[in-house]
Amino acid sequence: MTRCIKLLLVLCVALVIGCGGDPNAGKKPAGTTVPNADIIIGGTTDAAGGDTAATGDAAASADTSKAPQKCETPGTWGCPCKNGDDCDSGYCIEDDTGLVCTNACTSACPAGWQCRQASSSDAIFICLPKFVSLCRPCSAHADCGSQGQQVGSAKCVPLDMGGGFTNGSFCGAACDPKAPCPADFSCNSVELAGEATVGQCTPNNNECVCSQQEIKLALSTGCERTNEFGTCTGQRKCSPEGLTLCGAAVPSAEVCDGVDNDCDGETDEDDAVGCKIYFADNDGDGAGTGLGSCMCNNPGPGYASSGGDCNDIAKTIHPGAKEICNDIDDNCNSATDEPGASGCSVYYKDKDGDGFGDPDDAACVCPSKKPADLIAQAGDCDDTTDKVKPGATESCNTIDDNCNGKIDEEDSVGCKLYYIDIDKDLYGPSDKSKCLCKEDALYTASKPGDCDDNNALVKPTQIELCNNVDDDCNDKIDDGDAPKSCPKVPGVEPACNAGKCGIASCPKGYFDVDGDFKNGCECEADIHYGVDAGSCANASDLTKIGDQGGSGKFAFGNIMPGETGDWFKFEALDNVENLGCDTFHVRVRFISNPGNIHRIDLYRGSCAGASQLCTNETDVSWGVNFSGKPPFGVGTKKPVSQGDVVKSPNPEVGGECKCSPAIGGSGPGAPGMNQCTDNSATFWVRVYLAKGQVPSCATYKIEASNGDFKTDAKP
Secondary structure, eight states: OHHHHHHHHHHHHTTHHHHHHOTTTTTOTTTTTTOOOOETTEEETTTTTTOOHHHHHHBBBBOOOOOOOOOOOOOOOOOOOOOOOGSSSEEEEEETTTEEEEBBBSOOOOTTTEEEEEEEEEEEEEEEEETTTTTOOOGGGGGGGTTTTTTSSEEEEEEEETTEEEEEEOOOOOBBBBBBBOTTTTEEEEOOSOOOOEEEEEETTTTOOHHHHHHTTTTTTEEEEHHHHHEEEEEEEEEETOOOOOOOOOOOOBBSSSSTTTTSOSSOOOOOOOOOOEEESSSSSSOEEEEEEESOOOTTEEEEEEOOOSSOOOTTOOOTOOTTTTTTOOTTSSSSTTTTTTTTTTEEEEOOOOOOOEEEEEEEEOOGGOOEEEEEEOSSTTTTTTTTTTTTOOSSSSSTTTTOOOSTTTTTTOOOOEEOOOSSSSSEOSSSSEEEESSOOSSSEEOOSOOOOOTOOSSSTTTOOOOOOOOSSSSSSOOOGGGGSSOOOTTTTEEEEEEEEEEEEOOOEEEOOOOGGGSSSSSOTTTTTTTTSSSSGGGGEEEEEEESSSEEEEEOOOOOOOOOOOOOEEOOOOOOSSSOOOOOEEEEEEEEEEGEEEEEEEESSSSSGGEEEEEEEEEEEEEESSSSSOOTTTTTEEETTTEEEEEESOOOOOOOOOOOOOOGGGGGTTTTTOOOOEEEEEEEEEEEEEOOOOOOOEEEEEEESSSSSSTTTOO
């Protein structure tokens, strides 16, 4: 049945002028898929790729302007197929997507397709896609056969990107003004090796894109990169991700890295970048001879990485060997037994002829090479004069005369004494000196005698101050004019004592009691000083005091330095009472005692020690013996004939009594009773400073009274 359909198609086609259409349709521009080129007819493949029949060319004009929808029903135009048996027309051909059914050209072909003779052996015309092999990856012209096109009209054209970069070879399509290229392609004259120049459609951007069929077949093409170093090849392949980039490496200078960098088929050849020169080393001493070869890898035994060996059969002779005094060039430096060779001796030049050579102008030479102007003795520090040499006398002349490395050292001829001067007062200790040509960092003073080199204010000629320091270094402290450094105080002369300013002397009757130099002699002695009351014999008389009570006698004064105390006396009168109470009671007390620094001693009858009633008191009493028994009251010091001494501050005695006449008119009264004797007596009072107290300008005041305890018991 299929064969019959084919015969009918042949008869129909004979009546048709052609199946022409748009010559530019049927090929997608760069960026879309590209078709394969084989022709499948009746389930077979026509490897010839078409013929050049005139009827076929004329029929190419039959074409439609708009393609119908592909594969409306199986077996019709555009439906997938494996061979012609799958197609209603009996023809299975290839387009961009793979094998599809086509139609005989009994009617116009779809847009992008053309009506051409199926094969040279078949008179049937069928619809074939235009430019089906255009932009297909290729390696030869045979890869570019085109369905229904003239055999050999499509060429395998390399796409030259410039700069030595060929981006692969792809199928072109024959073109001329009558048969132009599809959109995004241009008709260019292509000159192929060994062939005439032909017109071929090539992509405007020099790049192709794989079609779905080309991806299924994994078609590929070779590419290359070329520069001054060589040519490296690679491959581009149609993959599911599209046409791969060129895998060719960029040729570069050969480098010692185990890679064929310049793509010449050899790896790490001689003179590659990073190579190292190796020299033939026959004696194995580590140094070779000749120019050597630059190699990436060590060639092993028999080669050395350094050259310059001047004797490649003697292992002891090579560059870097120790030169020996042996008339041989041991170190290959083109010199024999040069200075410094092993076994050499050091010699020095003696230009001034003083027998000592310049140590800075020396050479160690082999004996056979010693010059005549060298000597063995060194040590000269100035070889321009014979006056400077080891052993010469050092003088103060800014020259190292004796070549000991020191200039104008201590004790040089012409030196002078300098003293250490730590405090920089221009004087130094007499026992710390050096004889120098000039002062140094430590010994700077030219004058001796400093007795304290840590204090710039202590030195000879310094004015002596009152500071407990020997300022002028005369071995005396605070002497001479030291008091003149003390502040002036009107009316007194200053003095210096143990580094402190004081008063030399006060005017008569005045004293510096508080030791404060600033207020001078602040205390004036009382009227008793130096005139009265200075002793018991010169006691100040307070006259008589009766025992009737009332106001007593008062006395004032102060105790100055050097005084032992002030003495006072008074006569206490005991008036006789007739059978009444005896009121005789003597009391002496302080009315004023600033600072509680003064004390009282009381005497009765005389100022001799045996008459002392009490001592070191501030309030003291003596009264007659009222009735009662010892201790006669609080504060009693001791019983005294006809009375008791009672200490302050709370004098009390026994109760009152009446005078008792003597029994029978004579003798003592009843036991415990006063005989009412006349107790009148003179009392002495001494006022003085308590132990540990110092004089004060404050004036004390005492009261001497006589009267009944009952009426005057407390101050």
